[in-house]
Amino acid sequence: MDLYYQHQPAPAPTRTTRPWSKEEDKAFEAALVAFPEQAPDRWDRVAAGLPGRTPRDAWDHYQALVADVDLIERGAVDIPSCWDDDDGGDDRSAGAASTDRRAGKPRGEERRRGIPWSEEEHKLFLDGLDKYGRGDWRNISRFAVRTRTPTQVASHAQKYFIRQANAATRDSKRKSIHDITTP
DSSP: OOOTTTTSOOOOSOOOOSOOOHHHHHHHHHHHHHSOTTSTTHHHHHHHTSTTOOHHHHHHHHHHHHHHHHHHHHTOSOOOGGGOOSOSOOOGGGOGGGEETTTTEETTOOOOOOOOOOHHHHHHHHHHHHHHOTTOHHHIIIIIOTTSOHHHHHHHHHHHHHHHHTTTTOSSOOOOGGGOOOO
16 A cells, blocks of 8 residues: 555645546656556555646555555445346346347347437537547547446447547438537
């Protein structure tokens, strides 16, 4: 366990509270590998590779990640109901004959459809895309489109980028929320 701040005086209250960018997260993860727990001045070294971040910011970010992993491992994180595709029971003893192997669902049961994205959510998505960049679905979900999970944001982005790529080749097009390109 990392005990760097347990015996240190309280830091000045001028800490950074802005969200971490994708690039900062990648640099942070690389620094954690480069400077293992036993490294002297670990958090000073980690913060040195993160412009605008203090050693305390790096420590707090690390602690938040450790807490998140702990909650996930203990099963204490409530999974949103939209992620739950079964009927609530884990009835594996019923036998494989009653399930469709391809879909992983009982036969005859229809796939649950998602809730369509509102225009407001799409505009928030575009704002988040500008701010956090393509591929950072977690931060877009966490700080821009708070009503959607990272998986839903990624799926929406995939459809959006396909629609944009095919815009020039389409003759007749139906209206779509993906046609909105400015926040």
